[in-house]
Amino acid sequence: MNIFIPLLAGILTGYLLKNKVKISIDKPMAVALLLLIFFMGIEAGRVEINAFKLLLYSIVFASFTILGSLFVALLGVRR
Amino acid sequence: MSLLYLVLVSLVLGMLVGKTTSFDFGNFYELMLYLLIFIIGVDIGKSKGLREELRKLGKMALLLPVATIIGSLIGGFLASMLLGVSLKWGLGIAAGFGWYSLTGPLLAAYSPVYGVVGFLANLTREILTIIFYPVAIKRIPKEVGIVMGGATTMDTTLPIIAKFGGTEITLLAFVHGFILTAIAPFLIPLILQFF
Numbered sequence: 001m002n003i004f005i006p007l008l009a010g011i012l013t014g015y016l017l018k019n020k021v022k023i024s025i026d027k028p029m030a031v032a033l034l035l036l037i038f039f040m041g042i043e044a045g046r047v048e049i050n051a052f053k054l055l056l057y058s059i060v061f062a063s064f065t066i067l068g069s070l071f072v073a074l075l076g077v078r079r
Numbered sequence: 080m081s082l083l084y085l086v087l088v089s090l091v092l093g094m095l096v097g098k099t100t101s102f103d104f105g106n107f108y109e110l111m112l113y114l115l116i117f118i119i120g121v122d123i124g125k126s127k128g129l130r131e132e133l134r135k136l137g138k139m140a141l142l143l144p145v146a147t148i149i150g151s152l153i154g155g156f157l158a159s160m161l162l163g164v165s166l167k168w169g170l171g172i173a174a175g176f177g178w179y180s181l182t183g184p185l186l187a188a189y190s191p192v193y194g195v196v197g198f199l200a201n202l203t204r205e206i207l208t209i210i211f212y213p214v215a216i217k218r219i220p221k222e223v224g225i226v227m228g229g230a231t232t233m234d235t236t237l238p239i240i241a242k243f244g245g246t247e248i249t250l251l252a253f254v255h256g257f258i259l260t261a262i263a264p265f266l267i268p269l270i271l272q273f274f
Contacts, residue, residue: 004265004268006113006114006116006117006120007116007117007119007120007264007265008120009117009120010116010117010118010119010120010121010122010123010124011120011121011123011124012120012124013117013120013121013124014120014121014122014123014124014125014126015124015125016124017121017124017125018124018125023121023125025118025121025122028118029115029118029119029122030082030085032111032114032115032118033082033086033115033180034085034086034089035089035107035111036108036111036112036115036180036184037086037089037090037093037180037183037184037198038089038090038092038093038096039093039104039107039108039111040090040093040108040183040184040187040191040194040195040198041089041090041091041092041093041094041095041096041097042093042094042096042097042104042108043093043097043108043187043191043194044093044094044097044187044191044192044194044195045093045094045095045096045097045098045099046097046098046191047191047192054192054195054196054199055199057162057164057196057199057200058196058199058200058202058203059200059203060158060161060162061154061155061158061169061172061173061196061200061203061204062200062201062203062204062206062207063154063207064154064155064157064158064161064173065150065151065154065155065158065172065173065176065200065204065229066154066204066207066208066211066227067150067154068149068150068151068152068153068154068155068157068173069146069147069150069151069154069226069227069229070150070215070219070223070224070226070227071150071153072146072147072149072150072153072226073143073146073147073150073223073226074219074223076142076146077139077142077143077146077222077223
């Protein structure tokens with residue numbers, strides 16, 4: 001299923017329910033997230049992975065995205 | 080226990096179960112992914128007042144998220160070149176803007192390994208922002224420093240920004256995070272489908 005279908009369905013539902021029903025989505029979101037991460041862990045656990053390599057990749061990607069954002073913002077954003 | 084700890088426990092527990100058992104969970108993973116995306120959609124749909132807030136903050140409110148998007152994608156591009164990772168994964172990871180709980184599962188639908196990298200890289204972005212934002216704003220304008228946190232500036236890194244950057248930039252940080260939070264669920268699948 002395309003990811004946009006549940007996303008757009010959710011946006012439409014949220015828009016229609018706005019000002020009509022007071023719903024807190026924090027708890028359902030947390031439960032869905034924890035289950036999703038658990039199942040993601042299962043999928044990853046079944047694949048042979050090098051933990052050190054994953055950690056290194058994560059740090060490189062995090063650092064580069066932060067530095068890239070700062071570079072562009074310092075270059076292009078003026079008050 | 081904070082949600083961050085629970086998330087890490089879930090990930091480690093899942094990896095242990097995956098490593099030690101061969102139990103078939105069917106398509107539970109996909110169902111949970113679609114449920115989470117739907118809930119995120121509801122959250123975006125019911126939010127209000129953004130247009131008014133944007134008007135108050137002026138052009139800075141739009142320029143900062145644009146800088147974050149362009150800069151993150153450039154960073155992801157360079158990181159993928161350095162590590163020899165396909166551009167599809169590099170840009171997909173970068174387009175999470177720190178939203179690890181979205182990026183990890185979305186990428187994992189295509190590749191479990193890059194799902195974990197996407198998760199950890201974006202979690203690391205959040206952690207690095209918490210550690211280095213207070214240090215960075217000693218040398219750069221505190222408004223510009225907001226871009227470090229990406230989408231997380233509307234929730235998890237907002238208290239740090241408010242405490243060290245001052246309450247006058249809190250709204251700017253929130254709007255920055257809000258715009259990126261609205262864009263990431265569209266941008267990641269687009270990158271994964273077109274690259």
